[in-house]
Amino acid sequence: MTRSAWLVLAAGTGSLLLATTASGQDDLGAVLAARQKAVPKGRHAFQETWLLPEPGAPAGHPNRFAGRVNVYQDGPRERLEIRRVEGDALGEPVVIVSNGRSYQLVTRVGATPFAESAPAKEPFVQLVLAGPAGDAPQHRNVAVPAGGQAVVLRSRVDPDFDSGDAFQLRLPQVGGGLLKSGLSQFSAAQNTQLTASAGARGVDQIRTAEGTISVTPDPEAVRRMEARAVSEVELEGFKLEGGLVPYDDLPPAADARPGGGR
Amino acid sequence: MSAPGKLVTAVLTVSALAGPVPARGQILDRILDKAEEVKEVADKVGSAVVPISTAQEIEIGRGIAATIAGHYGVVEDSPLDAYVRLVGTTVAAVDPRPDVRYRFAVLETDEVNAFAAPGGYVFVTRGALAIMEDEAMLAGVLAHEVGHVNHRDVVEEIQSRARTELGITEAAERVDVTGEEYLQKAVESGASALFMGLSREDELAADAFGVRTAGRAGYDPTGLRRFVEAISRTPSEKRSLLSKTHPDAADRIEAMDEEIGGIPAPERGTVTAAARFQARSEGAAGPGR
Numbered sequence: 001m002t003r004s005a006w007l008v009l010a011a012g013t014g015s016l017l018l019a020t021t022a023s024g025q026d027d028l029g030a031v032l033a034a035r036q037k038a039v040p041k042g043r044h045a046f047q048e049t050w051l052l053p054e055p056g057a058p059a060g061h062p063n064r065f066a067g068r069v070n071v072y073q074d075g076p077r078e079r080l081e082i083r084r085v086e087g088d089a090l091g092e093p094v095v096i097v098s099n100g101r102s103y104q105l106v107t108r109v110g111a112t113p114f115a116e117s118a119p120a121k122e123p124f125v126q127l128v129l130a131g132p133a134g135d136a137p138q139h140r141n142v143a144v145p146a147g148g149q150a151v152v153l154r155s156r157v158d159p160d161f162d163s164g165d166a167f168q169l170r171l172p173q174v175g176g177g178l179l180k181s182g183l184s185q186f187s188a189a190q191n192t193q194l195t196a197s198a199g200a201r202g203v204d205q206i207r208t209a210e211g212t213i214s215v216t217p218d219p220e221a222v223r224r225m226e227a228r229a230v231s232e233v234e235l236e237g238f239k240l241e242g243g244l245v246p247y248d249d250l251p252p253a254a255d256a257r258p259g260g261g262r
Numbered sequence: 263m264s265a266p267g268k269l270v271t272a273v274l275t276v277s278a279l280a281g282p283v284p285a286r287g288q289i290l291d292r293i294l295d296k297a298e299e300v301k302e303v304a305d306k307v308g309s310a311v312v313p314i315s316t317a318q319e320i321e322i323g324r325g326i327a328a329t330i331a332g333h334y335g336v337v338e339d340s341p342l343d344a345y346v347r348l349v350g351t352t353v354a355a356v357d358p359r360p361d362v363r364y365r366f367a368v369l370e371t372d373e374v375n376a377f378a379a380p381g382g383y384v385f386v387t388r389g390a391l392a393i394m395e396d397e398a399m400l401a402g403v404l405a406h407e408v409g410h411v412n413h414r415d416v417v418e419e420i421q422s423r424a425r426t427e428l429g430i431t432e433a434a435e436r437v438d439v440t441g442e443e444y445l446q447k448a449v450e451s452g453a454s455a456l457f458m459g460l461s462r463e464d465e466l467a468a469d470a471f472g473v474r475t476a477g478r479a480g481y482d483p484t485g486l487r488r489f490v491e492a493i494s495r496t497p498s499e500k501r502s503l504l505s506k507t508h509p510d511a512a513d514r515i516e517a518m519d520e521e522i523g524g525i526p527a528p529e530r531g532t533v534t535a536a537a538r539f540q541a542r543s544e545g546a547a548g549p550g551r
Contacts, residue, residue, distance in 0.1 A: 217331070217332040218336070225327070242480070243533055244533055245478065
C-alpha cells in the first residue's frame with residue numbers, strides 16, 4: 001500500500017466509530033493509575049497525530065486524520081490537550097491535568113475529577129490515555145476496539161513551556177490556552193474582516209526598478225484571498241499524501257497499514 | 263549611550279578614518295564596515311521612531327497586496343490556486359509567526375517572480391510556476407517569501423525610508439502612526455520597496471530561511487536553489503524585474519549551498535513530489551498577460 005492509499009481526502013463529517021474501551025470506572029481508574037506511574041521525571045513535551053479507521057471500512061481501507069494530542073510533562077505532573085476532528089477542523093481541546101496524584105478535567109470554570117466527567121466516556125479520549133506516557137516509537141499501531149488499527153505518529157516538541165500555566169486547574173477565560181501549535185491560525189473560523197481603511201485600498205502608482213507604473217488596486221482580490229483558508233483536515237491529508245512531516249517516517253509498505261504487522 | 267548618540271558617533275568615526283595610512287583597499291573596507299554599522303544603528307533608531315504594530319503591519323500588507331493584485335491580476339478559484347495555498351500553508355506551519363495568518367495566491371502573469379507583503383500576503387506568478395519542475399521548488403520559493411514575512415523585511419524598509427526621508431528628529435515629531443495618511447504612505451513605501459528590491463542581506467536571509475524551512479517540512483531543501491538556477495535559464499524579458507531586485511544567482515546559490523550543507527539530517531527532507539506538482543500545476547503556464 002502506498003502512502004497515498006492512506007489518504008481519505010473527502011472531508012466528510014461522518015464520525016469515526018470507536019467502541020467504548022473501558023467497561024467502567026474501574027477500568028478507567030486502572031488506566032489512569034498506570035499512566036500516572038509512567039509519566040517520566042523531568043520536562044518533556046510531544047505531539048501525537050492520530051489516524052483512525054472508518055467505521056465498517058474493509059481491511060486495507062485508508063485511515064483518516066482524526067485528531068491531535070499535545071502532551072506537556074514535568075514529572076509527575078502532566079497536561080494533555082486532546083483535539084478531535086469536527087467537520088474539517090480540529091475542535092476545542094479536552095484538557096486533562098494531573099498534579100501527580102489525580103487527573104482532572106480542566107475547563108474555563110474550573111476542574112472536576114476526570115473519571116467523573118463526560119469526556120471520560122469518549123472512546124477516543126480513552127484510547128489516548130491508554131497510550132504510553134513515556135517513550136514511544138515515532139509511529140505505532142493501536143488496536144481499536146471497534147475493529148482495525150489506529151496509527152499514531154509522535155513527534156517531540158520543545159519542552160520550554162510555562163509550568164505555572166500548564167498545570168493550572170482552570171483554562172484562561174479568553175484565548176486558546178497554553179499552546180503555540182501554529183495550527184490554530186489556519187482555522188477558517190477566525191475573523192477575516194477587511195477594514196476599509198486607506199491602507200487597505202492600496203495605491204495607484206508604484207516606483208519600481210524599471211520606472212514608475214500606474215496601478216488600479218484590487219482590494220476585493222485581497223478580500224477573496226483572505227476568505228480562502230486551508231482546513232486542518234485538508235492540510236493533514238495533503239501532507240499525508242505527499243509523505244511530508246510528520247508522515248515522512250511512515251513506512252510506505254504494507255506493514256504500516258491498519259491491521260498490518262507492526 | 264543612546265541610539266542617536268551611537269549614530270552620531272558612528273558617522274563621526276567614518277569621517278575620521280584617517281589613522282595610519284593603510285592601503286586604499288583597506289580604507290574602502292573600513293569605510294564599508296563603518297557604513298554598515300551606521301545603517302544598523304540607524305535602522306534601530308528608525309524602528310524606535312516609527313513604530314509599526316502587528317495590526318498596522320497587516321493593514322499595510324493588505325494595501326500592498328491590493329496593489330500587487332491590481333497590477334498583475336490574481337488567479338481565482340482554480341485547482342492551481344488551491345494547490346499553491348496547500349504548499350504554502352504546509353511550509354508556513356513549520357515556523358509560523360503566531361500573530362499573522364498566511365495567505366497565498368497566484369498572479370496572472372508570465373513574469374517570473376514572487377512577492378511577500380507584510381502581514382502574511384504571499385504571491386507567486388504563473389511564470390515562476392511554469393519554470394518549476396517539482397513541489398520542492400515551489401515549497402522553497404514560498405518558504406523564502408514566508409521568511410520575508412517572518413523577518414518583517416518590508417516593515418523595516420518602510421521604517422528605514424521614513425527615517426531617511428524625514429530625518430530622525432522630524433520623523434519623531436511628524437509621523438502620526440495612527441493616521442490614515444501614514445498608512446497610505448507606508449503602503450506606497452512598502453510597495454515601492456518590493457518593486458525596487460530589498461537589501462541583499464534580507465534576500466540571502468530569506469533564502470537561508472527558505473531552504474531550512476522547506477527541509478523541515480519534509481521537502482528536498484535544494485528546491486529553492488534549483489529554482490534560482492532555473493531563473494538564469496529563463497529569457498531575460500521574463501525575469502527582468504526579479505533580476506533587478508535580487509542578488510546575483512551565483513551569490514545566492516553559493517550561500518544556499520553552505521546553508522543546505524549545515525542542515526542536520528533529521529531536518530533535511532527528501533520529498534520532491536514531482537508527479538503531484540506536474541498533475542496539480544497543469545496550466546501554470548496558462549494565458550498570462
